[in-house]
Amino acid sequence: MLARTGSMKERLAMHNxxxxxxxxxxxxxxxxxxxxxxxxxxxxxxxxxxxxGQMGDEAGIDFMxxxxxxxxxxxxxxxxxxxLETMTxxxxxLASTKRITVFGTIHAPLFNPIIAAKxxxxxxxxxxxxxxxxxxxxxxxxxxEMFGVEQRDHETRYEYxxxxxxxxxxxxxxxxxxxxxxxxxxxxxxxxFPKPFGGTRPxxxxxxxxxxGQAFALKNCDAFFTATSDIxxxxxxxxxxxxxxxxxxxxxxxxxxxxxxxxVVCRATQKEADEFYHYANIENADWGAVERMxxxxxxTRKNFSPEEYExxxxxxxxxxxxxxxxxxxxxxxxxxxxxxxxxxxxxIAISFVNYLDxxxxxxxxxxxxxxxxxxxxxxxxxxxx
Ligand SMILES: Cc1cc2nc3c(=O)[nH]c(=O)nc-3n(C[C@H](O)[C@H](O)[C@H](O)COP(=O)(O)O)c2cc1C
Numbered sequence: 001m002l003a004r005t006g007s008m009k010e011r012l013a014m015h016n017x018x019x020x021x022x023x024x025x026x027x028x029x030x031x032x033x034x035x036x037x038x039x040x041x042x043x044x045x046x047x048x049x050x051x052x053g054q055m056g057d058e059a060g061i062d063f064m065x066x067x068x069x070x071x072x073x074x075x076x077x078x079x080x081x082x083x084l085e086t087m088t089x090x091x092x093x094l095a096s097t098k099r100i101t102v103f104g105t106i107h108a109p110l111f112n113p114i115i116a117a118k119x120x121x122x123x124x125x126x127x128x129x130x131x132x133x134x135x136x137x138x139x140x141x142x143x144x145e146m147f148g149v150e151q152r153d154h155e156t157r158y159e160y161x162x163x164x165x166x167x168x169x170x171x172x173x174x175x176x177x178x179x180x181x182x183x184x185x186x187x188x189x190x191x192x193f194p195k196p197f198g199g200t201r202p203x204x205x206x207x208x209x210x211x212x213g214q215a216f217a218l219k220n221c222d223a224f225f226t227a228t229s230d231i232x233x234x235x236x237x238x239x240x241x242x243x244x245x246x247x248x249x250x251x252x253x254x255x256x257x258x259x260x261x262x263x264v265v266c267r268a269t270q271k272e273a274d275e276f277y278h279y280a281n282i283e284n285a286d287w288g289a290v291e292r293m294x295x296x297x298x299x300t301r302k303n304f305s306p307e308e309y310e311x312x313x314x315x316x317x318x319x320x321x322x323x324x325x326x327x328x329x330x331x332x333x334x335x336x337x338x339x340x341x342x343x344x345x346x347x348i349a350i351s352f353v354n355y356l357d358x359x360x361x362x363x364x365x366x367x368x369x370x371x372x373x374x375x376x377x378x379x380x381x382x383x384x385x
Contacts, residue, residue: 006129006198021347023063030082033322033351057097068105075289094127117171238343257346263322330365
């Protein structure tokens with residue numbers, strides 16, 4: 001393996017030549033991205049996360065993206081009731097892997113930016129340039145109450161996040177002592193060493209879905225994650241969305257990569273895949289948790305007709321929580337993921353009902369198909385490079 005320099009180019013490419021990056025999303029949270037009572041649901045225990053990180057690293061998976069979640073959503077399983085804190089989780093994984101990029105997901109309002117900047121540097125030094133930062137401005141009231149922190153209104157939340165990331169970037173780059181005088185943050189005599197690996201900085205992503213959230217990402221981040229349904233309508237609609245985002249970034253003099261999210265149920269036959277998806281997402285849905293998540297989005301039985309509410313409940317359990325589902329044989333899943341790449345998306349963060357059960361088939365059957373389609377480099381080359 002060549003020595004890593006930690007250049008921004010290497011970091012953005014996640015240290016390999018794969019055109020379509022594939023990551024695993026949400027494995028630090030119990031049940032991950034499927035609110036299910038199925039016995040196969042994900043534990044998110046450290047031994048399972050470690051096994052998964054190492055399996056993913058060897059398989060050539062590009063990144064692991066955790067969810068910043070502090071409080072479960074209730075229901076029979078208390079969906080996301082058990083979660084590993086993302087920075088400490090990332091450090092453990094970075095120390096135990098060689099190639100994979102690992103993100104930490106940080107709620108800007110909950111972390112002092114100078115402490116956070118040092119945590120990021122520490123993770124980045126451990127991973128030799130493989131740490132990435134997912135900034136979250138916050139949306140879940142109940143989580144903030146738990147910290148005694150009041151949630152700012154939506155616009156102000158992003159103004160604060162803008163200042164916060166500026167302070168972090170200065171701590172990463174200032175060669176000496178500095179003061180930071182912002183509207184929210186007033187920091188005196190800041191000195192922060194060491195700097196990130198290779199004298200550059202970690203890759204930064206954000207997943208705001210509103211206009212303000214998207215504008216924040218364009219201005220401050222390298223990668224923008226979108227869960228918009230445009231991506232699955234058609235190749236043309238997805239390509240249009242990607243071009244729009246990239247053009248808006250260019251108007252600001254910036255380059256940004258667009259990523260999306262999805263859930264994968266891959267089985268040898270379409271019938272098996274469809275049956276498992278139905279079993280996990282619908283028959284065994286944890287409806288209490290699904291309803292709580294809908295309530296947080298102000299979707300309740302009071303403000304929708306019974307038919308509309310039922311449709312939303314089903315849609316949320318089946319499609320929305322985990323992102324659009326890629327369900328089928330290796331041929332079908334590979335073809336649909338290839339479409340994501342052909343539309344100009346840089347990558348996709350996927351989840352499985354049970355990562356350790358489901359990754360081996362994906363690794364053995366879907367990844368080689370994507371290699372043959374030219375979207376990913378052959379594994380022996382990735383390991384050598
Ligand atoms: C890929 C992806 C990852 C996200 N990760 C988190 C997370 O870990 N924790 C969290 O509280 N919100 C997370 N969110 C929610 C977003 O940060 C954001 O709050 C949401 O998309 C609403 O956007 P807005 O702030 O522009 O209204 C994520 C969203 C997406 C699409």
